[in-house]
Amino acid sequence: MDLRCACDSKFARNHYEKLTMNEFGNHPLDETRRQFLGRMATGAGSLALASLLNPTANATIGGTLQTHLPARVKRVIHLCMAGGPSHLESFDYKPELAKLDGQPMPASVTQGQPIAQLQGAELKCLGPQHTFAKYGESQQEISTVFPHIGSIADDICIVRSMHTEQINHDPAHTFMNTGTAIPGRPSMGSWVTYGLGSESNNLPGYVVLVSEGGGQSQPIAARQWHSGFLPSKHQGVQFHSIGDPVHYVRSPEGYDSDRQRGVIDAVRKLNEFRQDTIDDPEIATRISQYEMAFNMQTSVPDLMDLSNEPEYIFDLYGTKGGDGSYASNCLLARRLAERGVRFIQLYHRGWDHHGGVKDGVKTTAGLVDQGTAALIKDLKQRGMFDETLIIWGGEFGRTPMAQGSGRDHHIRGFSIWMAGGGIKGGTSYGSTDDFGYFAVDNKVHVHDLHATMLHLLGIDHERMTYRFQGRDFRLTDVHGNVVHDILA
Numbered sequence: 001m002d003l004r005c006a007c008d009s010k011f012a013r014n015h016y017e018k019l020t021m022n023e024f025g026n027h028p029l030d031e032t033r034r035q036f037l038g039r040m041a042t043g044a045g046s047l048a049l050a051s052l053l054n055p056t057a058n059a060t061i062g063g064t065l066q067t068h069l070p071a072r073v074k075r076v077i078h079l080c081m082a083g084g085p086s087h088l089e090s091f092d093y094k095p096e097l098a099k100l101d102g103q104p105m106p107a108s109v110t111q112g113q114p115i116a117q118l119q120g121a122e123l124k125c126l127g128p129q130h131t132f133a134k135y136g137e138s139q140q141e142i143s144t145v146f147p148h149i150g151s152i153a154d155d156i157c158i159v160r161s162m163h164t165e166q167i168n169h170d171p172a173h174t175f176m177n178t179g180t181a182i183p184g185r186p187s188m189g190s191w192v193t194y195g196l197g198s199e200s201n202n203l204p205g206y207v208v209l210v211s212e213g214g215g216q217s218q219p220i221a222a223r224q225w226h227s228g229f230l231p232s233k234h235q236g237v238q239f240h241s242i243g244d245p246v247h248y249v250r251s252p253e254g255y256d257s258d259r260q261r262g263v264i265d266a267v268r269k270l271n272e273f274r275q276d277t278i279d280d281p282e283i284a285t286r287i288s289q290y291e292m293a294f295n296m297q298t299s300v301p302d303l304m305d306l307s308n309e310p311e312y313i314f315d316l317y318g319t320k321g322g323d324g325s326y327a328s329n330c331l332l333a334r335r336l337a338e339r340g341v342r343f344i345q346l347y348h349r350g351w352d353h354h355g356g357v358k359d360g361v362k363t364t365a366g367l368v369d370q371g372t373a374a375l376i377k378d379l380k381q382r383g384m385f386d387e388t389l390i391i392w393g394g395e396f397g398r399t400p401m402a403q404g405s406g407r408d409h410h411i412r413g414f415s416i417w418m419a420g421g422g423i424k425g426g427t428s429y430g431s432t433d434d435f436g437y438f439a440v441d442n443k444v445h446v447h448d449l450h451a452t453m454l455h456l457l458g459i460d461h462e463r464m465t466y467r468f469q470g471r472d473f474r475l476t477d478v479h480g481n482v483v484h485d486i487l488a
Contacts, residue, residue, distance in 0.1 A: 067196075071458030072389075072422030072487075074199070076192060077333050077344045079372060079392040082173070083218050083351030086398035086407055087415035088436050089361040090143050092160045093132040096434035097400055101127030105401050109437055116167050116409040117354065118401060125435070126402035129358035138426030145365040148373035154426040155376055155385075156392075156419040157486050161430025161439035164396055164411045164446050169218045169352070172395035172411070177224045179450055179475050186228035186466075188450055189343035191475045193234045194227075194466070195459050199340030202299035204237040206343045207336055211241060211326040214350035214364025225345060229468040236345065239332070241324040245300055303335055317374040327371030334378050337388060351394055355406035376419060386421040389456050391449075393417065400435045413439035416449070422456045424488045444483055451480035456487075 088094060105123040130143045136153035149156070166172040171181040178185040186194070189206040198205030208225045225236025239245035306321045309331075314320050319327040326348045333344045348368050353360035372392060379385040397414025398407035413432035419425060430442035451461040454475065461480055465472040 067458030068460035068463055069455065069458045072456045073420060074387045074457075075337055075342050075344070076189075076389045076391065076453060076457070077337065077375070078189075078346070079330075079368075079375075079390065080176075080345060080347045081351050081368070081392065081394040082220060082347045082349045083169070083215060083353075084172075084394045084396045084398060084409055084414075085351040085364070086353065086357060086361055087160070087413070087432075088126075088128050088398065088400060088407070089130050089357065090146065090365070091141075091158050091415040091417065092432060092436055093128060093141050093143075094400070094432075094434060094436045097125055097436060098127035100125040100435075105435070109433075109435060110401070114167050114411065115399075118399065118403055118408045121403075123401040125400060126357075126407065130361065136426060140426065140428060143361075143365070145362045146369050148369040152373050152376045152419070155380075156417045156425060157423050158415060158417045158428045159430055159444050159483075159486065160413075160415045160428060160432060161441060161443045162393070162397075162414050162416050162446075162449070163439045163443060164414075167396065167409050167411050169395065169409075170221065172409075173220070173224050176395045176446055178228070179447060179477055183223055184226070184228055185473070186230045186234070186475070187225045187236060188453070188475055189225055189236050189345060190227040190230050190234040191464070192343045192454075192457060192459075194230050195454075195464050196342055196457060198342045200299075200342075201340075203303070203336065203339055203341055205341060206234065206236040206345075207341050208236045208238045208345045208347065209241055209329040209332060210238065210347045210349065211324060211329055211367075212349035213326075214367050215360045216352040216354065217349035218352050220347055220349060229473070230466060236343070241329055241332075242322065245304060245332075299339070303332070303339065306331075313378065316378060318370045325371070326368050327374070330371035330375040331378075334375060334382075334384075337379070337384060338382075353398070353406050354408065355404050357398070357406045360406070379420075385419075388420045389423070389453060390419045391416065391453070392419075397436075400437055410437075412437055418486065422487050424486055427486065429483070429486050442483075442485065445479070447476045447480035448483055450475050452483045452486070455482045 088097065103125050105125050110123055128143075130145050132141050133144050133150065134140065135142050135150035138154050140150075140153035140156070140158060142150045142153060142158075144150075164172060164175060166175045166181050174183060174185075175181050177187045177189075179188070189208075193205035206225065210220060222238065225238070227233075227235035304322065309321070313331070317327045317331050319325055319331065321328045321331050326346065329346050333346055336344050348364075350364045350367065353364075376385065376390065379388055379390075393416025394414070397410045399410045401408065413436060430444055431440060432438060433440050454461045454464065461474060461476045461482075465474045467473075
């Protein structure tokens with residue numbers, strides 16, 4: 001029995017008659033039967049019908065629903081290394097590739113495999129361009145261009161067997177963020193806030209910060225943090241890294257908060273009047289977002305006021321803040337987490353090293369290394385590490401074949417790392433072959449990463465769905481397995 005059939009039942013028709021009769025016994029001119037069906041589909045009628053038709057179906061979680069599982073973390077901080085950092089110069093040392101440096105890449109490895117810019121070129125091995133060392137009690141093997149991340153080796157789980165499906169930047173970012181290469185689907189941050197809501201009333205539940213430097217900076221489209229077909233209140237909000245994080249957040253001169261409150265209240269009443277008529281979820285979003293914008297006039301300046309941060313914190317991060325750097329954004333990420341923001345995404349654009357990979361990786365690593373480690377240490381000392389999931393990685397890796405002095409895009413095997421609540425620190429998981437080409441042991445797909453992230457948040461990725469255009473959608477589509485072996 002679907003919703004359309006339910007609304008055609010005698011009960012629904014009678015209910016329609018009651019709801020659409022005004023106090024004079026007449027039907028209001030601005031509500032048609034189609035609008036009533038819309039009200040049934042989006043309003044209280046849909047909740048009642050959903051519980052009758054499928055009592056076990058998920059609805060919202062957290063503020064609006066219970067979690068499916070015991071949650072291990074409250075929030076996610078995704079450190080997105082945009083452009084595709086080379087796993088071969090960061091977290092996946094390949095001594096055999098070093099021995100074969102300059103020699104032809106075996107055709108048996110690359111034949112029939114997707115290649116981005118090296119199509120038709122002579123494929124030669126390019127050995128690791130930096131030395132690796134073993135860090136911490138766990139002796140995790142990490143490139144020496146990441147000494148600060150090396151200092152937190154016992155806190156992170158390096159996954160060396162990631163693989164994905166899209167070989168060019170934009171669709172690869174789309175796939176990493178939404179679980180599909182089709183533009184317009186909800187981002188993972190939007191799925192998380194849809195499921196759990198936000199712990200903050202004064203800041204968006206999903207915030208994005210962007211920095212760049214160290215290499216070719218591929219453009220990042222705002223659709224990477226879009227809400228897609230989910231209600232637009234779940235869309236990520238990009239904060240600026242320099243100056244006011246949100247444009248026009250300050251009141252105009254001579255315009256006090258009382259007058260502004262009056263305008264907000266008047267607009268809310270108009271929206272509520274319209275909402276009572278057509279019950280459009282986007283009107284509800286508009287009401288809440290006006291309130292959020294008003295509250296942000298106080299909360300955002302407080303977020304950016306670093307005067308209460310002790311000097312040792314600035315030394316830890318290597319920045320005084322407010323300079324647009326990745327390290328500054330890491331400090332802001334901690335402050336956003338403290339204020340209840342559910343999903344925080346930090347993009348650093350600068351990892352696309354088609355040429356000069358040796359110097360490029362060293363330079364870009366130098367821009368993100370200290371801030372990343374500082375964030376982990378800062379969260380630990382504040383008791384927030386165990387309630388936060390941190391994910392570090394790019395949209396894909398780089399080829400073991402040379403592209404001049406650089407490396408091309410690579411999707412068959414690359415590395416990320418995870419840390420925080422529920423993650424086994426000081427461990428490595430999975431591996432690639434001797435060339436660093438294929439993920440061969442304990443392979444982890446992007447869908448598996450998403451499933452594991454949701455699991456740690458207390459969400460069963462198979463049960464959190466959203467019906468759109470006649471189909472139940474989910475972040476992992478029809479795929480995904482929780483990687484239990486990396487969980488504490």
